[in-house]
Amino acid sequence: MKLNLMRMRLALMSLLIMSVFMISAQASDDLKFRLKPGAKGELCLKCHEPFKEKLKAAFVHTPVKNGECSGCHNPHTSAQGKLLDTVSTRICDSCHKNMVPDNARSMHKLVVEGNCVQCHDPHASGNKAVLVKGGNELCLDCHKDTAEKIKAVRFKHKPVNENCMNCHNPHASEKLGFLLKEDVPALCVKCHKTDNPAFGRQHMNYPVAVSRCNSCHDSHGSNRPVIIFEDVHAPVAEKKCSQCHEEAGSQSPLATKKKGVELCSGCHKDMIDVTFSKNRVHSPLLDKDGCLNCHNAHAARQKKLLTGTVLYVCGKCHSDTVELQHASKINPKNPGLCKPVKDGDCVSCHSPHSSDYMLLAEKPSMSFDICNKCHDWKTHSTHPVGEKIIDPRNKNLSVDCISCHRACGTGNKPAMSQFETVTETCIQCHKELERR
Amino acid sequence: MRGALINIFLTAAVLFFPVSAFSAGTVKYMHVLTIYSDEKDMGLKNPEGVACNEERIIVADTANQRFLQFKLEDRTLTAGAEIIVPQVTYPVLVKFNAKGEIFALDGKQRRIARLSPEGSFTGYLEPSGIPSPASYAIKSFEIDKDNNIYVLDIYSGRVIVLNPDGAYRAHVNFPAGYGFISDVTVDFKGNILLLDSVKSMVYTAAKGADVFSPLTEGMKEQMRFPTSLTTDDRGRIYLVDRNGSRIMVIGQDGSFLGQMSELGWKEGLLNYPSQMCVNSKGEVVVADTNNSRVQIFKLIK
Known part of the structure; x- marks a missing residue:
């Protein structure tokens, strides 16, 4: 009996301490900007009058509803646009923590980037969860390929047409790919x-x-x-x-x-x-x-x-090459990037099953036979190129396309060049022209 | 009090200083010479295999469908004698055993051929007594100092250990969640090492153990696509980063020690290297495949 009384007292003490902390936290929030009693959001709306209309929407963000404008905005000064308290990509985090579980298997890119406002209106909206649009329209605005497909296919899957959220979690999936629930x-x-x-x-x-x-x-x-x-x-x-x-x-x-x-x-x-x-x-x-x-x-x-896709299948093992291909593709110095590299069509040059040649090349010479499918290397330049032209650096090699270029792309270098600059390319062999 | 603090400081200095001084140290090496051709001046073509000991080097001159044997004395090579073995049409990997016999993997037939030290064909390695599943596909192999043969079976995902005659002794299954295992080697302590090319990881199984565990974490940031590994008599592990055209060196504990060479055409540089070997003199021989040559480096201790 005595023990139970002790336990009860202890629980009460804990509750009391918690209440004190909660009240003081509330008080400190109210006192943050030394607002007049009851001022809060109402004070803001004196100037931001058109905003009153917005607040009539069916779904209003809780802090907005409570007049806690200062929860996100600083009424005086800020280094951020819209007087936000912190960078726009992190402001939602301050309340909505753990939207992405640790080590989630798949994550929505927008969530990772903190671009919450792409889907949610931070103030109010006519849609549940203050979404900027309702139903699938929101998702399909970005996922246009899927949108087109869903529209075009003859046989439709009912839950897809109803709501993407029937199967997908919009933020992240802890254990599954493709944000699956x-x-x-x-x-x-x-x-x-x-x-x-x-x-x-x-x-x-x-x-x-x-x-x-x-x-x-x-x-x-x-x-x-x-x-x-x-x-x-x-x-x-x-x-x-x-x-x-x-x-x-x-x-x-x-x-x-x-x-x-x-x-x-x-x-x-x-x-x-x-x-x-x-x-x-x-x-x-x-x-x-x-x-x-x-x-x-x-x-x-x-x-x-x-x-x-071919790029996906090959990239499952050869991610290093796909990274190089991707870097070449997005490199502005590569406007005329070799089409198979640009398209990620590895099988244009490689035989995916087997080959008699190195790197599973489709033909004996990666340069003369394969590049020649699209490029007439004999007219490429006045530079001597061909099987009979011996590479001055190595008597076992001929001067060919890959003497200067790299077939799968070279990341940040222009024109899929093996080297950073034209000069560096030339002086590989023409040593007499090298500036010392 | 002051004396105690000084002692603590000194102890800490002694404990931590060597780690910071040497752990990130680079591997020091020098290029010694390059092999371009055989004794008749016929050029190499995409050689993929090299084996070496203190006296000789054997090269699998893959696209020329032959072997070349060189003697190495005082950094001087005798001209390479050509060995043509009709039973081995596409040699991609070569090893010596302790008796000097040559073992070669034929990439086309996926069989291991045995050659005498002089290069005469003496038969194929015929593994016997392999437990179910009996099917296997050989991707690579290693021979330890007792002449046991470790076959990398990518069909069933295991390393099969055979005695010198090819009879089954044991097997160790690949670790769970592996990407693609490209190569196997055995270090001087008898530990089996596996190379995962896709994850850029090394796994190890202690001598006699029946499971592999990771020796390193994924090293994708350090290397692109390592396809071959070997060790030296000090336990250092050499990974041939084929797509990265370089050799990465890690310690027995999996720590990253440094890099040898890089992509290039000049002597000392590599272009899609395949197999490499290192002898007790610290001579590193690399099949510089896309440069159609073999390069020899010397480690500076």
Whole structure:
């Protein structure tokens, strides 16, 4: 009994201390600018009269509603525009902390940049969460590619047309990519009843309820029925799942009959034979996933069932080269950047499966044979170039395109040059012209 | 009191000064010579493999589909004798074992060929007794001082340890979450080291251990795409940064020690190097692949 009394007293003391702190905090806020009692926002509105109309909106930002204009603005002076208390990209942080979880898997670029006002009106709006626009209009204003696609596709996905937020979190996703609220298939089965017999029949009685739905279906809609991706692997289109997988009624129906390249060679034998007859086979083809390192087995948005754009697929491993390509692309000194580099079309010059030549080059000479597809190097300049012109720096090399240029881009250097300046390029060989 | 403070200061100075003085030190080296051609003055073409010991160097002259053997004495090379092995059509990697036998990986067949010290073909390495899965794809290999062979199997994601005759002894699976493992080596203590090209990371498994753990963090900021690694008899680890055209050196503890060479055409500079080796004299031999030559450097201790 005595112990309980002690505990109660302790709790009361704690509450009392907390209350004192809260009151003093409130008092200090009120006293921040020594405002007259009850002045607060009303004082501001004496001058900012048109703002009164804004405050009639259905949704008003809480500090605005409470007249706490000084929560964001300094009434006297500020180094920031609109007399903001701090930089506009950080001002929301002062109250809205932890909008992005630590180590979030995916984050909305605008949130990371602190560009909250792109989506939210800091004062008031007619939309929930003081959003500047309602529904999908807000998202699709920026995500124009998606907007066009959603509009154009023949078969639409209902939740997409209703609200992007049905599937995506607008700020960040702690554990998932693409700002997804839940992982696939959990997200999908919230609407799609997998215990429905029709669902089983449509999927050839394979237990796909635990599979990744987006390995076949395009969640944003498609021109194909059941919103299957545009490029469909023939066995999937023909519903011949057992061509690659164990039978639906077997113990492990989703297991593939073979692993890696062996699985694909059942149908693509000729292509695989050619691939493996070359001197150099791209290493990912040799591992257990084989072709699936780059291709989707079921269906894909990209042609040739690629898991993404060529740049994305190659960049999964060769991020260093893609960084170089990107730096070259955004370099203002490179207005006439080589088109395959600009487009990130690595397969213009490289054979992605195998090759007889270095760096999986499509042809024997990276310069003469490959660059020549677009550039007539014989008319490039009066400088002697060709297989018979020996590089003065190295008798085993010819003077060719890559004597001066770098095929995948060179970041900040102009014209994909290997060197910073024209002079530096020339004096590599013409040493007599070097200024000492 | 004052004496105690001085003692503390001195102790701290002794403890911390050497770390700051040497931890960021660069690797000191000098270019010694460059190999451009064989004894008949035929030029090298995209050589990818080099093996070396104190007396000789063997070069896998890849695009010429041959080997060249050089003797190295007092920084002087004898002319390179050509070795053509019809059974090895596309040599991409070479190693010596302790008996001086030559082991070469044929990139096209993905098989390891055994050659006598003179270069005669004596057979392919035929791994036996490998537990399920029996399939394997050889990307690289290493031979330790006891002539055990460590095969980098990228099909099943493991390092298979074979005895000198090719019989299975053990295997260690690749670590979870790896990017792409390009190379394997064994240091002087018997630790197995793995190189992850995509993550620019090195993993290690102590001698006899059955799991790999990270030796370094991802080193993407220091290097672009390392594809080959080797160690010296002091335990330093050399990573050939192929896309970065340089050699990065890290310590036994994974600390970054420095860089050797950089992209270029002049002697001493590299262009998409492949394999490298280092002997006990501190001579570093590099297959300077896109410059179609082999370069020899000397580490300055």
